[in-house]
Amino acid sequence: MTGLPIGDIILTSKCNYTMPSLTIRDLPDDVMLRLRRAAAEQHRSLNAQAIHWLAQASRQERSRAEWVELLAEAKRSRERIPRQPGDSADLIRRMRDSR
Numbered sequence: 001m002t003g004l005p006i007g008d009i010i011l012t013s014k015c016n017y018t019m020p021s022l023t024i025r026d027l028p029d030d031v032m033l034r035l036r037r038a039a040a041e042q043h044r045s046l047n048a049q050a051i052h053w054l055a056q057a058s059r060q061e062r063s064r065a066e067w068v069e070l071l072a073e074a075k076r077s078r079e080r081i082p083r084q085p086g087d088s089a090d091l092i093r094r095m096r097d098s099r
Contacts, residue, residue, distance in 0.1 A: 027041075035049055035050060038053075
């Protein structure tokens with residue numbers, strides 16, 4: 001069995017063709033309680049629930065390049081919106097005066 005320590009996490013594999021294992025030390029009690037409850041609600045084992053949570057979290061992570069592209073797309077979208085000439089104070093004044 002080989003092990004690859006990463007902080008308080010140890011990845012282990014018995015041989016080259018099996019799935020790696022993960023050992024988590026010092027898991028806070030409140031996290032364990034939520035894991036147990038979620039596993040029971042979803043009819044999963046603790047292991048299956050932990051894998052589910054890790055898979056969800058890993059899909060939510062974005063790389064720096066993805067964030068840069070997302071922000072660039074937002075800027076391009078904002079630039080496509082036609083701008084109204086004038087200052088916002090004038091617009092508010094006109095709206096108020098029209099009542």
